[in-house]
Amino acid sequence: MAGGKVLVVGGTGMIGGLASQMLARRGSSVALAGRDGHLLAERSRLLGHCPYRSFDAYDLEGCASLAPWAAEALEGLNAVVVAIGVAGFGRAEEVDEAAAEHLMTVNALAPMAVVRGALPVLEPASVVAVVTGVIVDKPMRGMADYTAAKAALAAWLGVVEREQRSRGIRIVDVRMPHLGGGFVDRAVIGSAPKMPTGADPTQAVEQHLIASIMASAVQAQG
Numbered sequence: 001m002a003g004g005k006v007l008v009v010g011g012t013g014m015i016g017g018l019a020s021q022m023l024a025r026r027g028s029s030v031a032l033a034g035r036d037g038h039l040l041a042e043r044s045r046l047l048g049h050c051p052y053r054s055f056d057a058y059d060l061e062g063c064a065s066l067a068p069w070a071a072e073a074l075e076g077l078n079a080v081v082v083a084i085g086v087a088g089f090g091r092a093e094e095v096d097e098a099a100a101e102h103l104m105t106v107n108a109l110a111p112m113a114v115v116r117g118a119l120p121v122l123e124p125a126s127v128v129a130v131v132t133g134v135i136v137d138k139p140m141r142g143m144a145d146y147t148a149a150k151a152a153l154a155a156w157l158g159v160v161e162r163e164q165r166s167r168g169i170r171i172v173d174v175r176m177p178h179l180g181g182g183f184v185d186r187a188v189i190g191s192a193p194k195m196p197t198g199a200d201p202t203q204a205v206e207q208h209l210i211a212s213i214m215a216s217a218v219q220a221q222g
């Protein structure tokens with residue numbers, strides 16, 4: 001990724017924060033997007049005052065405008081990492097419609113809008129990596145809405161991957177395992193059942209996200 005120009009959406013989160021540091025360390029120029037303006041400014045400072053932009057998942061046009069903004073700020077764009085999401089717990093009948101809408105918007109519609117907005121501005125041989133989760137393959141009781149949102153995103157990415165292959169753009173669905181770091185404690189509704197200890201975040205981001213991006217970048221470059 002030396003010389004890469006990367007937008008990290010969810011740069012204020014645990015996974016997005018780790019990914020942006022790792023990519024910057026490998027020589028990429030990074031632009032950050034996240035919701036929390038103060039945290040964004042702080043993380044930008046840690047990355048040598050890289051460009052940053054605040055957005056909210058409910059503003060889908062704003063989500064779609066992130067990659068065009070980053071392409072201008074970085075003078076090109078050849079990778080996008082999307083690591084936004086929120087958990088939600090409770091049996092289906094316990095989840096109110098506002099929470100259901102929130103889970104679908106943040107976990108599916110917003111990442112889709114980010115990728116949709118990125119496709120026209122990505123350079124040839126680019127990589128788009130979107131974090132979904134192992135829940136796509138192993139749905140859990142008490143997480144129907146979260147599972148449905150991640151599964152919808154995964155299905156959408158699968159089709160986009162096939163559509164973009166001929167352009168040389170690789171779309172990667174990163175099915176991250178459960179990590180330590182408190183994601184499940186920031187749920188929009190309900191509380192997490194007792195769960196096994198999560199994997200080490202730094203190791204998992206290296207192994208599942210950064211390694212996939214590197215491998216896909218090599219494939220994209222032929």
Ligand SMILES: NC(=O)c1ccc[n+]([C@@H]2O[C@H](COP(=O)([O-])OP(=O)(O)OC[C@H]3O[C@@H](n4cnc5c(N)ncnc54)[C@H](OP(=O)(O)O)[C@@H]3O)[C@@H](O)[C@H]2O)c1
Pocket residue numbers: 009010011012013014015016034035036037039055056057058083084085086087106107131132133134175176177178179180181183184186198
């Ligand atoms: N951690 C895990 O165990 C795990 C496992 C599998 C999959 N994943 C997936 O990985 C992704 C990132 O997880 P994480 O552990 O890094 O979580 P995190 O630390 O809680 O970060 C979540 C990110 O999503 C952003 N976000 C949440 N709601 C938003 C909204 N309404 N508008 C815009 N941005 C919003 C947050 O922005 P602000 O902080 O700026 O508000 C933050 O950047 C999620 O999609 C999650 O489902 C996580």
